[in-house]
Amino acid sequence: MKSRCERDFRITPLLVLVAWLVCAFPLAWPNNVYAQGEPETGTGTPHRPEAVQDQINKERPKGPIYIAIPVAYRYGLGGEGDSDSYCSPSIRATNSSNATIEELIIGIDYWTTDGKPVGATITRYSNIKVRRQDTHYFYQLSVSYCRGIEGEVSVVRCVYTTGEDCSSAVRAIDFGTIPLRLNAR
Structure with missing residues (x-):
């Protein structure tokens, strides 16, 4: 060793x-x-x-804001075509952008497929977070059932929490219970 x-x-x-x-x-x-x-x-x-x-x-692209009517409910006591019942659309706004929406105000004009006006709604959404949605209910249209109705969306006001205008980012979905299209004004 x-x-x-x-x-x-x-x-x-x-x-x-x-x-x-x-x-x-x-x-x-x-x-x-x-x-x-x-x-x-x-x-x-x-x-x-x-x-x-x-x-x-750095300025980042914001992304779209979708407006859709995925579901419409029929309320009332009468049967099909009865004057005691009415159609009530549920209007959904989905924030697919990367900024919180401070305020979104939209108007929707409704008509039947043959051109007869059946009502109008105005809806105000506030503080819709990124990748979230909000749904408003209980509007009454002057038809007793919800089939054969279309809608045209007008953006009254849309503002991000940063103060930027988001009206150009709003998109109307043309399928669902009541198909929508965006007013081209």
């Missing part, structure tokens, strides 16, 4: 070799760890906090 002194002398040359390699071939550490591969130009700091702020404030 070797003495402790002999074992220490075997490790010493290895430590000397490692120390010599580190001194002879220094590692090339980057001057700025935030540069991420971009060369330093010398005209200011390569890592600019304002660049992050620019990305945050």
Whole structure:
């Protein structure tokens, strides 16, 4: 068995070799760890906090806001075609944009497929969050059943919480219980 002194002398040359390699071939550490591969130009700091702020404030596309009537209910005491019953659409607004809607006011004119007007509604939605929807109920149309009705949507007001106008982002869905189309004004 070797003495402790002999074992220490075997490790010493290895430590000397490692120390010599580190001194002879220094590692090339980057001057700025935030540069991420971009060369330093010398005209200011390569890592600019304002660049992050620019990305945050950058204009992003907002996306569509969908208006649909997926369901309409028939209420009343009478049978089919009776004057005691009426059609009540449920109007749904879906925020598919990437900004919260502060206020959305829409008007919908309803008519039968043969062109007879059967009613109109105006609806106000407020604070619709991103990827959320809101539904309003209990409007009465002057028909006793809900088949054969169409609607035309007019955007009265649409504003994001940022203050931007969102009227151009509103889309009417042309299928569902009552198909809708957007007024082209």
